[in-house]
Amino acid sequence: MPEVDPWGEVETGSYAEKMEKFGIDPITDIEHRMPDNLLVRRGIIFGHRDMDRFLEELENGGEVAMITGIQPSGLFHMGHKLVVDQILMYQDMGAQLTITAADVEAYNTRGISLEKGRELVAEQYLKNYVALGLELDETDFYFQSQAGNDHLSRAARFGRYVTQNEMEATYGSGEPKKMSSAQIQYADILRPQFPENGGPKPTVVPVGLEQDPHIRLAREVARKFRDHDFTKPVSTYNKFMRGLTGGKMSSSQPKSYISLTDSVEEAKQKIDDAKTGGQDSLEEHRRKGGDVSEDMVFELLAYHLVEDDAELERIRREYESGEMLSSELKEIAKSRIEEFLVEHQRKREEAEPAVQQVLDEHG
């Protein structure tokens, strides 16, 4: 079995160990050249490959690009929002944006029909993306099943540059359905560099560690393909939020996540039911204080709901000292999530026409 499996469960173990093993550099090396973004400041984006090359091109006024994929599965939740926050960061940096809806991959590896995939992408992803600030009309958005003749023909020819051994060592499997999907992913990753899209340019793919196998082989393909030039894609790696109930956030466990279409009441209830780092009794909490590293409510604040570092630090200090109780921490989170959801759901409705238009164009 490979270390990490992009089609399997998220179980990335020790980040530092994996970074060392895979040859991923720490984000701290280049943090000062990155935007002032909480994902960077708080180490949620923790590593990269060749991001210095991306930043150098950007600093020299050259063209850079970002590509990410939508894997249509279930409800869009606060864990997924991390991806969008990264897209928005690259949008602000001026990168050309490419977003692929991985409907062929969903079809092959999870048996989701193209129609169902399409519906999920529109309802659960695009509407939320636009509501969160994505400028869809400035984005090269497409479904893999409609990526175009040249895209899909290149994907098929990329097979020449990857051996069965590499595939099996990297993915732990050589199933045709995975190989086809993987080859289309390499084409997705390299798409901003296609000749018709302006040729070679540093292109960042923001991913979780479990997607690194795709990055590694896409870099190999970029190096070996001779029909036209590619520069090796760049990547950044983000940590995952844990689920509200502790352990991993999972679509199959609705109490583990807050969906962006949950009602305010549902969301508040989930926060009330969340795992905290508070002590068992009031007296013990006052004496020992809360443990933020085991507090899923604090994690929600840190990842999404408290932008200001000083404010987050104040909350942490008060909670760790025992001055603030878990119930008080939850009140903060409930108030913030209400504010966020009300605003977001209003914007989500406003996003409908823009999304519909894009879908019509990609019929």
Add this chain to the structure above:
Amino acid sequence: MPEVDPWGEVETGSYAEKMEKFGIDPITDIEHRMPDNLLVRRGIIFGHRDMDRFLEELENGGEVAMITGIQPSGLFHMGHKLVVDQILMYQDMGAQLTITAADVEAYNTRGISLEKGRELVAEQYLKNYVALGLELDETDFYFQSQAGNDHLSRAARFGRYVTQNEMEATYGSGEPKKMSSAQIQYADILRPQFPENGGPKPTVVPVGLEQDPHIRLAREVARKFRDHDFTKPVSTYNKFMRGLTGGKMSSSQPKSYISLTDSVEEAKQKIDDAKTGGQDSLEEHRRKGGDVSEDMVFELLAYHLVEDDAELERIRREYESGEMLSSELKEIAKSRIEEFLVEHQRKREEAEPAVQQVLDEHG
């Protein structure tokens, strides 16, 4: 290793044994319903899968189709002509014709660039096809690399319906470059049945036994694919001509074949140098007679140069009785090949504009 390898050497061993093992029916079962064609009469087409279904549809006035592929390799020779003779038979029967130029497969499995593949397809194949009688403007001709978004997207999704075990058992390999090529081949084979091409219809693929693995898995894909309906493709199987020097006809051995662009002098010289079934001395030949089964010149006559059965039978009788000498048999073949090549090469020149037009349309 699999019994036969569509990417490997042609070594089909005993036809009868393989037919039994693979479940291929003898052509003799349906011969009376087939056209009066020397390929059928002489058992060059020796087997089939489901050809009765194709004939029934045709007899009922329904639509039927034929698909075949061009594998760009070297010079086009008399062995390749067997494929064209079959295309022409199906053209006469009224089948819709589809011809794919397998440039992606040549790229992936033999490292031939798309440009080189394109050049070979035009010069060595299409011009000869048209000169031999193919109505190119009535044919759905395309390069795999330009098969279109829907074609290539289906090919990628066919991966869902074939397992790694099946691939390895069938092809003896699960290399990505072969898997990608194979999946595009399934789409090629099913193309006449795409909804945009009129939906399910009996579609025959005339092949050699070594291509049967593709047929078997394309039939599996046709059965399992649920996005739209396919009927299982039909196939016929042809024997291969042996090389003029005995053994197999091989592009790497120019003396083993007569190319359709060879000069008349070259062709005659190759016939003079061919392996015959004649006896060592005149006296012995007159006494024992020639052995047509080991006579490559007789094979050339039987496969290509003598249309009339009675005439071929007369030649056989005279040769086997010792009345006709090898040198006389060769004189017949040289005279016929001259007649054929002169006429063919004239038609080949006339074919140039039509081929150029099709290439321009598939730029």
